Amino acid sequence: MLKVLLITYYWPPAGGPGVQRWLKFVKYFKDFGIEPIVYIPENPTYPLIDESLASEVPAEITILKQPIFEPYRLAEVFSKKSSKTISKGIIAKKEKQSLIQKLLLYIRGNFFIPDARKFWIKPSVKFLQKYISEANIDTIITTGPPHSVHLIGKELKEKLNLKWIADFRDPWTTIGYHDKLKLTKRSIKKHKQLEQEVLTSVDHITVTSYTTKEEFLEITNKPVSVITNGYDTEKVSEVKLDSEFTISHIGSLLSGRNPEKLWQVLYDLTQENDEFAKAFRLRLVGAVSEDVLFSINEAGLSGFLDNKGYVSHKEAIEIQHSSQVLLLVEIDKPETKCIIPGKLFEYMVSKRPILAIGPKDADISRLIRETNSGYFFEYSEESEMKSVILSYFKEFQEGKLIAKTERIEKYSRRTLTKEMSLVLKNLKKKSHRPK
Incomplete structure (x- = not known):
């Protein structure tokens, strides 16, 4: 059984699509000889909650947690509504933004690079460096956004010479909302620099779309695999089609x-x-x-x-x-x-x-x-x-x-997990990390 460490911000009870991709991979990994260990924040500020997803977390897996400082909590002092909508990705048109919204967007875009979860990087690296060495783990996976998670992977790679997969559920600098964050030229340059550092230091990149693969291959010569999202075999109650x-x-x-x-x-x-x-x-x-x-x-x-x-x-x-x-x-x-x-x-x-x-x-x-x-x-x-x-x-x-x-x-979650497992096993074969 190949042990791998998954580093993710989104995990049940978080709701929304961001949590489901890796929840489903973890659900099926053991069928393909992968033993996942999951690292998540202890006290996250999730914009959406869905308690029902917790039932899909395999009971036998190890879950590690460490505290995270969330600036969105401070932003709520100024405007609870604005901070919550921004954290959900709901950004009003420029002409309809209040002064508080404009200020929060400017601060979010230029003071928290790559994102507001950047304060989780240093404590996570410190904690995981010790855990990885003691647990004899040589493969890690980071999934973003938030892309701060990839910077955790980058530092661990540099310190421990690990095999590292960076999974991009969405692109980084070409994401649709970047132009709404009121980024300065300096901030745009910093984002591109961090993106390039991640893409060129990782061992393998997985993405959810064909266009993102093409974009990344213009930046790096590291292998990029398209492993889309998918569907699971849900138990759906018998429902009738709407009469309307x-x-x-x-x-x-x-x-x-x-x-x-x-x-x-x-x-x-x-x-x-x-x-x-x-x-x-x-x-x-x-x-x-x-x-x-x-x-x-x-x-x-x-x-x-x-x-x-x-x-x-x-x-x-x-x-x-x-x-x-x-x-x-x-x-x-x-x-x-x-x-x-x-x-x-x-x-x-x-x-x-x-x-x-x-x-x-x-x-x-x-x-x-x-x-x-x-x-x-x-x-x-x-x-x-x-x-x-x-x-x-x-x-x-x-x-x-x-x-x-x-x-x-081919888009069933189990079939896609098999694809991800092959990527992990191929990395293991290429590993020359000294024991």
Whole structure:
């Protein structure tokens, strides 16, 4: 059994997609000869909580904890609401930001590089250096964001000559919200420097998208593997399909994920088609920015909106299975074409048709096309959106609306864990660390 140490900030009871990737790897690692030890913060400030995920943590694994200093707690002195929304990644448009929000964003962007969890680096290195030596561990994994976690890996690599995998659930300097952090030129330069140091000192890099792999290969000659997120074989209670024509979005809808032309298309359909107006519901599940809610209201859709807020992962899965159509929205910027949300794979396995909107050449369009799980549109393709929504509605009326999804088995969490295990075992074979 190969022992590996996973260093992660997000872990149950944290909610949201950030926790699920490595929770699922850890769940299946022992099936492939990997014994994981998990290192997490003792007192984190998680923006979302989902107690139900704790039941998926294998009882036999070792979990290590050390305290972390969280600046977001200090920020709450100035504005509890602003600090919480920023920590969730919900950033209002520039013209709608209050003075406090602008100040907090500037401080977050320029005083906490690479992120607000930077104060966990030194105590973690000190604690783990001793533990790793005593436990005879020679392979570590860091997963970010937060990218401070990768700096823990970098220091441990330098001190102990470990084999190290850096896993990027999202990119670093090309992430969509970086331009909202009011970064100075000096701060941008520091981010790029730290990113390069991590990418060139690590032994192997894993990423969740094809575009991120291409970006990283321009910076480093270290091997980069695409291991996407995926779906698990969830035990879903028997759920009936909604009697209404529900178009549901599961997950956060940040300010940038605001498809105003889709809202207009949906409103037009309610005005042009009485049967559509009687049956249609727009369901949002998860954190939704005020900008998005304002746009929906301005489009005339408030009477059709069912805004459920954050729900447990279990309930979210049930809603996916009962919805008529599943909506996926990515920010309309070139730098977000690399984002493949974890919910895409859960959408696929729910067998409900997907309506996806994003930037040109987005990686999600490739996956949707390969699996025949729905349709992808660029933001400007409103006439095409309208045509597909009408075709979905017609099938709904006939009781025939279902996704014809295929070739998704390679995205099961167990299959993906096998891929990650092979990366770890190949590293072990190449290890020449003196005993």
